[in-house]
Amino acid sequence: MRQVAHGALAWVSAHREDFALDDEALSAEGRVDRTWKPLGELAQVCATMTRRLPPADPLHASARELLAFAWRQTGEGELFLRLQRAEPFATYPLEVYAAFAAAGLRHPAYEESAATVARTRGWRLTEQDPTRRLGVLVAERRGGIDGIRPPGQAEHVLRGTWLGGLPEPWTFEAASGYALTHVVFHLTDWGRAAHGLPPDLAAYLTHWLPPWLDTCGEARMWDLTCELLVVAACLPSAGTAPGSEAREAWRRVAAAQDPAGAIPEVGPPPHHRSGGPGGGPAATGPAEDFARSYHSTLMAAFAAAVTLGRADAARADRAGTGARDGQVRCPAATQYRYGGQGALG
Template identity: 45%
Template sequence: MTGGRGAPELLDRMVEGSLEWLDGARPFFHLPANATTDADPNLTLKPLGELAELMHVIASLHPRTDLREQADRLFAFAWEETYDGELFAELIRGEPYATYPVEIYGVFARTGLRNTAVEELLSTTTRLRAWRVAREDHTRTLGVLNAERRIGYPQHADFSTVLGHTALGGLPEPWALDRKAVYGLTHDVFHLTDWGRAPGRLPAELADYLRLWLPSWLENWLEEQLWDLAGELLAVTACLPKAPYDPLAWQRLAAAQAADGSVPETGAAPCPDDPAEAFTACYHSTLVTAFAGTLARIAPEPSPEGAGAAATALRTPCESEAIP
């Protein structure tokens, strides 16, 4: 494993292919008419929120103008699907204790896209006693706290304390982590670093732990051909000081990407021929590939001294480096 940007041509080709496929998959990101009532948010709002989150990262950070512009168009499409935020007001009125409307709204609010009705509702609901009840999923709580910070509301719990209860914060025995735990760990990093925008927020102890064990985890999930998780681990790697780059891992992920840009979540077979089935099977892993490729593309070359500071200077000129 070596440091630095690695192969920009390969990374750009993977990001470009992923964005092309995602752009063609717009119809499947459309929200159904019952999105605010009885539709399953995991099948409707979750994909749209993930599209918005990761497209904004690419639109903000990728060095190529054409790819930034394409990602920005997809981000604008996601906002349009929410009817300029009116969707979130309906969701909050129906489920005042639900966190997912706040988490997704926070993606847009951090960019200045806001809705007055949503803000008025949240100023009440986020102060409710039920909102402050401890959640079993501490990683999810980090996401909620990050959303509160993005919107500008007081965080309902201490971020560092919650982080200490997560898979990452506990520094678990690396050989004992199963697939679910590793997914949780990657999202601990994403919430902590604001999805790679502020890598300097990662405490040194956690960065050292990740740098030591990520190569083994990555090799394991590449062997399992779980491309979705491998992509998330490559994104985490790019968030670390000195940004280690594994060319073989990227070549193996690139080999899993089809000619149309799609990346299957798992296995050697390409995405299904049926467009709807292909979307379900491939949208997240394709999003993750574009996201990870962007973070790897901008990772600074390591230096013997001050690598972490150099990463901060290059990546996050406007972000506070304190844990939120």
């Protein structure tokens, strides 16, 4: 698991310029999924890693450096203010900003402007699917926008999601799988609150996650497999080591990782694919390789950090050394301030 995480972050670090924002990021015709989405996912994963792993861990240092790079790409928050003024009712700027805010990287002028818009009926009535709306509610809280929603709205929204309805387990498919992982991410503050799941959801996932993990691993759906491994690490039953199904999933993920550290979203890594001249590897360009690998590679690092952090916290709890709720307690000088599927999908 740690080897996978080191390889993944090494690949991300080597390709960090591919996460950089360009002129398209502020263009009305720009594609959010090619600009803000990758950068926001990089920020979210690195923010979690710096909270779940101790400062002495090399993974923590790599994640912190990447997080600083991502924050610089936003002009230390200034670009969020420009985005908010250009698209006042778009939720993705706040969703991406919330990832930085959770790591203590804040822009007060943006938060003030976003809060003004969030108090309008237009913002509160924006039509979204339940999983996305739950993510926006979490982003509001993390982004410093409080008191604009009626009490209990998050619980009401939760019960409208696929996972919140406790559906028949055989109805699981890729779309519902991604929806359920993001519900868990939102409820557990992206893997940092070990007891964020309601008991009925935790029991349901404890029972049905193992066959879903096995199914996705057999289908070589590595991106979803890694997201489900995060869910496994967030369950109350998760102890000092992954269960047998999770261990098998990690073995499969490790086998899918290429020598440079990248993990494809689906299927074999580039060096295992056929179709090129003489039956060799099929040729793809750097942009294509990045697009098909960056998210699953980030998710592998994310899953490893949450799993390792949970195990460390469990051992510390038993030893009475001060970690609680799956969160590493860093010295005061290194602590960050505590701050869908959607913009961060």
